[in-house]
Amino acid sequence: xxxxLSSNASRRRAEITELVRASGYQSIIDLADRxxxxxxTIRRDVNQLCxxxxxxxxxxxxELPSPNTNIDFDQRMILNAGAKARIxxxxxxxxxxxxxxxxxxxxxxxMVVRALRSHTxxxxxxxxxxAALTASANPTFEVTIAGGRIRPEGRDVLGRQVEQFxxxxxVDFGLFGVGGVDADGSLLDFTEDEIRARETIxxxxxxxxxxxxxxxxGRAAYVRGGHISDPDLVFCDGEPPEExxxxxxxxxxxxxxxxxxxxxxxxxxxxxxxxx
Numbered sequence: 001x002x003x004x005l006s007s008n009a010s011r012r013r014a015e016i017t018e019l020v021r022a023s024g025y026q027s028i029i030d031l032a033d034r035x036x037x038x039x040x041t042i043r044r045d046v047n048q049l050c051x052x053x054x055x056x057x058x059x060x061x062x063e064l065p066s067p068n069t070n071i072d073f074d075q076r077m078i079l080n081a082g083a084k085a086r087i088x089x090x091x092x093x094x095x096x097x098x099x100x101x102x103x104x105x106x107x108x109x110x111m112v113v114r115a116l117r118s119h120t121x122x123x124x125x126x127x128x129x130x131a132a133l134t135a136s137a138n139p140t141f142e143v144t145i146a147g148g149r150i151r152p153e154g155r156d157v158l159g160r161q162v163e164q165f166x167x168x169x170x171v172d173f174g175l176f177g178v179g180g181v182d183a184d185g186s187l188l189d190f191t192e193d194e195i196r197a198r199e200t201i202x203x204x205x206x207x208x209x210x211x212x213x214x215x216x217x218g219r220a221a222y223v224r225g226g227h228i229s230d231p232d233l234v235f236c237d238g239e240p241p242e243e244x245x246x247x248x249x250x251x252x253x254x255x256x257x258x259x260x261x262x263x264x265x266x267x268x269x270x271x272x273x274x275x276x
Contacts, residue, residue, distance in 0.1 A: 025058060050062065053065065081111075095173060109175050113135050128156050162193075163197060176201055189223050217241055233254050238257055
């Protein structure tokens, strides 16, 4: 089915935001040329993004409201929400009832937890406060959250105590997002604490699952940790750059795009029957 007008606009606005984040100020004229739309269309996009607090108007174009930082959690929830929801639905279809899951920070992992609310008996450990609150709405779930100082902009907790927290568990699935993916396949984030928490989850998970939308490819987060070929499962809303896809497949791992699962294999032998 062809993308709707609203989905095209949503994806374009997400790409505009990530382009400004990666490269700085963008002019209306250049954006119109890049996306092959009218300047009037780009102005509507920019107006909505600025009204939402994601970007800031500057004469003849647009820039970030505050450079070199990630966007606040509430604003990121708006960004590319349709793609994140499709990813979340695909992940939820692969996780059986009764599984144990470590959930990292970010809006896409939180949306996966939303999609899991119809499951039963999940055991969730997380430093993602929004995800913990979402999971706690299901009385059959066992939810354990890391302690420490809350980052208001991320609705999460980071630091050495979080790494110790995740190290106390060995879970079936480690679920995490990333700030960006470099052209060489490096996984990127905005702080060293984010990297260390993600790597601790990876080390203590039987199956590593990364969730990311297409705007993360080439995004200029600058702290490196891990590689796109490391996770056992990579969920994305569309095909990544050809070189990135090849890295995943050459590692013998699975790439699931836009909720398409026909070619995907069972995650774990012991869960094969439950997942059918």
